[in-house]
Amino acid sequence: MIQFEALFQISYGLYIVSSGNKTAGNGYISNTVFQVTAEPPQFAASCNKDNYTAKFIRESGSFAVSVLHTDADPDLIGRFGYKSGKDFDKMAGMHIKYGETGAPIVLNDCIAFLECKVVQTIDAGTHLLFIGELVQAEVVDDTKDPITYLHYRRVRKGLSPKNAPTYIDKSKIEEKTPASGLKKFECTACGYVYDEVEQDVRFANLPDDWVCPVCGSEKSDFIEC
Amino acid sequence: MIQFEALFQISYGLYIVSSGNKTAGNGYISNTVFQVTAEPPQFAASCNKDNYTAKFIRESGSFAVSVLHTDADPDLIGRFGYKSGKDFDKMAGMHIKYGETGAPIVLNDCIAFLECKVVQTIDAGTHLLFIGELVQAEVVDDTKDPITYLHYRRVRKGLSPKNAPTYIDKSKIEEKTPASGLKKFECTACGYVYDEVEQDVRFANLPDDWVCPVCGSEKSDFIEC
Numbered sequence: 001m002i003q004f005e006a007l008f009q010i011s012y013g014l015y016i017v018s019s020g021n022k023t024a025g026n027g028y029i030s031n032t033v034f035q036v037t038a039e040p041p042q043f044a045a046s047c048n049k050d051n052y053t054a055k056f057i058r059e060s061g062s063f064a065v066s067v068l069h070t071d072a073d074p075d076l077i078g079r080f081g082y083k084s085g086k087d088f089d090k091m092a093g094m095h096i097k098y099g100e101t102g103a104p105i106v107l108n109d110c111i112a113f114l115e116c117k118v119v120q121t122i123d124a125g126t127h128l129l130f131i132g133e134l135v136q137a138e139v140v141d142d143t144k145d146p147i148t149y150l151h152y153r154r155v156r157k158g159l160s161p162k163n164a165p166t167y168i169d170k171s172k173i174e175e176k177t178p179a180s181g182l183k184k185f186e187c188t189a190c191g192y193v194y195d196e197v198e199q200d201v202r203f204a205n206l207p208d209d210w211v212c213p214v215c216g217s218e219k220s221d222f223i224e225c
Numbered sequence: 226m227i228q229f230e231a232l233f234q235i236s237y238g239l240y241i242v243s244s245g246n247k248t249a250g251n252g253y254i255s256n257t258v259f260q261v262t263a264e265p266p267q268f269a270a271s272c273n274k275d276n277y278t279a280k281f282i283r284e285s286g287s288f289a290v291s292v293l294h295t296d297a298d299p300d301l302i303g304r305f306g307y308k309s310g311k312d313f314d315k316m317a318g319m320h321i322k323y324g325e326t327g328a329p330i331v332l333n334d335c336i337a338f339l340e341c342k343v344v345q346t347i348d349a350g351t352h353l354l355f356i357g358e359l360v361q362a363e364v365v366d367d368t369k370d371p372i373t374y375l376h377y378r379r380v381r382k383g384l385s386p387k388n389a390p391t392y393i394d395k396s397k398i399e400e401k402t403p404a405s406g407l408k409k410f411e412c413t414a415c416g417y418v419y420d421e422v423e424q425d426v427r428f429a430n431l432p433d434d435w436v437c438p439v440c441g442s443e444k445s446d447f448i449e450c
Binding site for chain 2 (some may be wrong): 001004009010037136167
């Protein structure tokens, strides 16, 4: 038996994994970055084959990982996590530093970054596992804590995007019976659910400039579910 | 430049990864377990080639992951993290459930477990990366939170064992100048440092039955450093 709630007990951080060069680049939000060896330091990142960033990592042979802090802007998570770089330039207007490999490193809301040179690419089905040797690592801000996926889910009520290794079809998780008359509204961009049972304010009474707390989408992007 | 403190910002949980069967089995403490794909659910675990458990995973083609909670017993972490199953039977006296693959699953201080069938084994140098397809997942206790590696390091002052992917040679990290006359004592089993600068009690004044807060070793196992 697979009880999907058990998977929520695996701990992750939240990162922007980026790749490319000064001319073109892209990045995506990832929670699955981890160290695989200490000598030499090597890191693995799981990347959906459909992610636009996968193309940049394959072509450049390198990637960067920006560690986001607990106060990371929902707009930043929305930009890198729930929109595709095929539609617009995600790097435009961002605070970028170019690494030793030439990879763009996103410094917005970042407390530390890693830069890796790919040494192995593993085909894991829907995802590629890029294993990279560390070429650079730096602390950017030591006053804040890294955001964890638990915080993202529990405090921000965020969900994994469909391309994430940890995506779970909501129909697989038991739903609690809603209190009478209260409704749920889902963000069509990121899947965040505004549940009136858990909120003090009915959705209709939220101000017009209210935005999705997870990805920054507008109120009009929500549908009743 | 590689600033090793940056690596501390990558988030991990803390797990017992186990393998074997009813006759013989072993397990080790790991912080590097993560999901690589959602459909089908696959998980990766990084395991030092010298770990006794690697032999069991190779032979049986399966492994289990027990998620430890924040109050996990230091003795349990010491038993699985800082001692070798080559020297004694780690599974003896433990609360074990045998999984669908036959793998022993350690239920002590466990809030959830996963069981995986190995589908790929990647050679990453000092470590093997076992990629397994999920065959079973269960929540054991939903009243406690998973322990994170940040909590383990910051609250318990724990360090990665030498075989861990995240092991860092302490000489690579800048040391703060100790206050005059105060000393440090290191646990020879797990590397935990009792630093008198951070403690209210001098090491010599600790009671004889005091044990290492990380791995449960005795006071006599500490040396001045």
